[in-house]
Amino acid sequence: MKSGTWFKLYIGVFLIFLYAPALLLPVFAFNDSSIVSFPLKGFTLNWFNVLWETEALHTATKNSLLIAVSTAIIATSLGILAARASSRYKFRGQKAVMGFIMVPLVLPEIIVGVSLLVVILQMGFDLSLWTIVLGHVLICTPFCVAILSSAFLSLDQSLEEASFDLGRSKLATFWLVTMPLVLPGVVSAMLISFTISLDEFIIAFFLAGTEPTLPVYIWGQLRFPQKLPSLMALGTILLILSLTLLATAEYFRRRSARKTGIEDAGGFL
Amino acid sequence: MTDPIIRLSGIDKFYGDFQALYNVNAEIRTGEFFSLLGPSGCGKTTLLRTIAGFEDVSAGHVEIAGQSMDNVPANRRPTNMVFQSYAIFPHMSVAENVAYGLKARKMPKEQIKTAVEAALKQVGLAGYGDRASHAMSGGQRQRVALARALVLKPKVLLLDEPLSALDKKMREQMQSELRHLQRAVGITFILVTHDQEEALTMSDRIAVMFEGRIGQLASPQELYRRPVNREVAEFIGVMNFLNVSVTNGAGGTFDCEIAGLGKATIPAEQAPGGVDASVTAGVRPEMLTILSDENSRSEREASGIVQDVYYYGDMTYYDVQLDGVDHPVTISMRNTAGRTVLSRKDRARVGWGAESVLLLK
Ligand SMILES: Nc1ncnc2c1ncn2[C@@H]1O[C@H](COP(=O)(O)OP(=O)(O)O)[C@@H](O)[C@H]1O
Ligand SMILES: [Mg+2]
Numbered sequence: 194m195k196s197g198t199w200f201k202l203y204i205g206v207f208l209i210f211l212y213a214p215a216l217l218l219p220v221f222a223f224n225d226s227s228i229v230s231f232p233l234k235g236f237t238l239n240w241f242n243v244l245w246e247t248e249a250l251h252t253a254t255k256n257s258l259l260i261a262v263s264t265a266i267i268a269t270s271l272g273i274l275a276a277r278a279s280s281r282y283k284f285r286g287q288k289a290v291m292g293f294i295m296v297p298l299v300l301p302e303i304i305v306g307v308s309l310l311v312v313i314l315q316m317g318f319d320l321s322l323w324t325i326v327l328g329h330v331l332i333c334t335p336f337c338v339a340i341l342s343s344a345f346l347s348l349d350q351s352l353e354e355a356s357f358d359l360g361r362s363k364l365a366t367f368w369l370v371t372m373p374l375v376l377p378g379v380v381s382a383m384l385i386s387f388t389i390s391l392d393e394f395i396i397a398f399f400l401a402g403t404e405p406t407l408p409v410y411i412w413g414q415l416r417f418p419q420k421l422p423s424l425m426a427l428g429t430i431l432l433i434l435s436l437t438l439l440a441t442a443e444y445f446r447r448r449s450a451r452k453t454g455i456e457d458a459g460g461f462l
Numbered sequence: 463m464t465d466p467i468i469r470l471s472g473i474d475k476f477y478g479d480f481q482a483l484y485n486v487n488a489e490i491r492t493g494e495f496f497s498l499l500g501p502s503g504c505g506k507t508t509l510l511r512t513i514a515g516f517e518d519v520s521a522g523h524v525e526i527a528g529q530s531m532d533n534v535p536a537n538r539r540p541t542n543m544v545f546q547s548y549a550i551f552p553h554m555s556v557a558e559n560v561a562y563g564l565k566a567r568k569m570p571k572e573q574i575k576t577a578v579e580a581a582l583k584q585v586g587l588a589g590y591g592d593r594a595s596h597a598m599s600g601g602q603r604q605r606v607a608l609a610r611a612l613v614l615k616p617k618v619l620l621l622d623e624p625l626s627a628l629d630k631k632m633r634e635q636m637q638s639e640l641r642h643l644q645r646a647v648g649i650t651f652i653l654v655t656h657d658q659e660e661a662l663t664m665s666d667r668i669a670v671m672f673e674g675r676i677g678q679l680a681s682p683q684e685l686y687r688r689p690v691n692r693e694v695a696e697f698i699g700v701m702n703f704l705n706v707s708v709t710n711g712a713g714g715t716f717d718c719e720i721a722g723l724g725k726a727t728i729p730a731e732q733a734p735g736g737v738d739a740s741v742t743a744g745v746r747p748e749m750l751t752i753l754s755d756e757n758s759r760s761e762r763e764a765s766g767i768v769q770d771v772y773y774y775g776d777m778t779y780y781d782v783q784l785d786g787v788d789h790p791v792t793i794s795m796r797n798t799a800g801r802t803v804l805s806r807k808d809r810a811r812v813g814w815g816a817e818s819v820l821l822l823k
Contacts, residue, residue, distance in 0.1 A: 358514060373553045
């Protein structure tokens with residue numbers, strides 16, 4: 194057999210393992226049975242109704258959205274500053290600094306969670322939604338830096354010089370030339386931070402005070418088997434939401450790359 | 463003569479340990495078409511960028527229109543730049559690009575519109591204002607870049623190799639257009655180029671640069687006829703070099719024995735750098751004549767063997783190995799009616815004159 198066939202087979206198996214479990218979510222979300230198992234019983238929208246009527250779920254969702262939006266804005270802003278600095282200026286210790294910014298990308302989240310918890314409590318702060326935001330910013334910033342660095346690097350430096358040369362200040366140049374041209378990268382970074390924050394569990398679990406996020410709430414409900422189908426419904430909604438956000442991010446990036454004629458302004462997908 | 467628009471005095475520029483400019487001094491006249499010419503990497507762009515204000519000088523001063531530019535950033539200098547990459551803002555239309563600098567000056571909308579239209583017309587892009595700038599061709603982008611800079615009526619327009627990205631035909635057309643444009647607007651242009659022909663045909667004056675230094679600053683004619691040293695002579699046009707021994711250097715003339723040609727007495731003004739053991743004789747191809755007919759004569763004659771013939775229709779170029787010289791010299795001859803064209807291996811009589819020989823270091 195040719196090696197190409199083996200390779201295709203490998204890819205096939207790989208994709209099944211990766212995505213088949215996720216595909217089970219919508220299957221059971223519409224299954225008319227409170228027990229999550231085959232054979233399927235019938236079609237129902239009941240589990241979605243249950244979601245609608247659960248008050249605690251709404252609070253958790255609001256918390257999660259607030260955290261995700263704050264995280265996206267803060268992490269992306271930090272990412273812009275770091276990416277801009279590292280792509281335009283050469284300074285002492287640059288490699289080390291950029292390296293440390295990127296470390297949380299590979300650090301186990303449980304370590305980040307535990308250490309942040311210890312530090313925050315030692316410093317005498319109370320746990321709240323904002324402590325979760327802090328943790329999420331830490332893990333999202335490296336993604337933002339990665340996306341935005343390539344956006345800034347692919348930006349022709351003479352465009353900024355031209356703007357300055359034509360009489361604009363450095364600040365005006367940043368808003369009128371730099372930002373519009375790296376905007377696809379910015380949108381992309383925001384959407385990805387938002388998505389990461391929205392379904393992050395471990396850090397949120399450690400740093401949550403009395404207010405749970407959506408993943409923490411779901412985890413808490415897993416103790417009750419009868420809640421499982423409605424969690425499947427919730428999972429389905431989250432799955433669709435995540436996919437839509439990522440697809441939107443990619444769409445914006447490509448469209449604007451095409452429009453401005455810039456070669457790949459730094460996407461993540 | 464009016465005051466110079468730009469005065470460069472004693473400019474050094476270091477990038478870390480690397481010195482890119484060495485004590486550059488120059489005065490650029492108001493309204494002239496000035497070129498910075500030199501091989502790639504000699505520091506032309508660096509010098510242009512120090513004038514524009516993008517690079518700080520390590521030593522020395524830039525003065526524009528009598529004002530010291532020591533603490534003036536690029537956005538407040540009366541210069542504008544046409545970048546090598548054109549640097550057209552891809553997210554703006556052609557008109558928005560051209561209006562960009564005017565908006566920074568808070569000019570009223572109506573006036574901006576009129577000025578933009580006039581500028582676009584000036585560069586031959588009337589009616590292109592609404593086009594997306596990324597949909598323009600290379601030549602058109604360059605015109606947009608020109609209009610964007612000229613609309614601000616700078617005292618000096620800086621152009622960094624603006625023609626190097628264009629194909630040959632387009633380049634020649636733009637050369638003459640740029641020259642016309644410069645005369646029409648009366649703004650001082652400083653053009654960076656590595657193409658000596660481009661510099662010669664377009665400029666009022668040229669600074670030839672080598673490795674961070676200005677080798678010679680002069681008019682095209684002077685550069686060609688009276689290069690100050692061997693380096694400049696080699697870079698501008700074709701120059702034949704022959705060994706020379708100077709036997710007597712008294713009374714403002716040099717008695718020379720030139721390899722392959724013979725004896726001559728050369729006035730000191732033809733030895734701009736003085737004379738020492740390293741000096742060589744330089745002769746332009748058109749200053750040597752092939753005496754192809756029995757009865758054609760020259761004041762001085764030498765002799766050699768034709769090694770190669772390059773026939774161009776109007777001109778013929780010969781590579782001739784003069785007797786006693788181990789490398790051929792290039793001789794160009796106009797193909798006038800009745801003039802015989804020699805062939806390879808023919809023996810040639812070569813006419814020359816002392817007035818066309820330079821002694822160069
Ligand atoms: N930002 C920089 N950092 C370090 N060296 C530079 C920088 N810019 C230019 N150089 C060096 O300075 C020299 C002159 O460069 P440049 O002015 O661009 O030459 P040119 O335009 O004549 O080709 C080159 O050797 C180049 O490598
Ligand atoms: Mg250059």
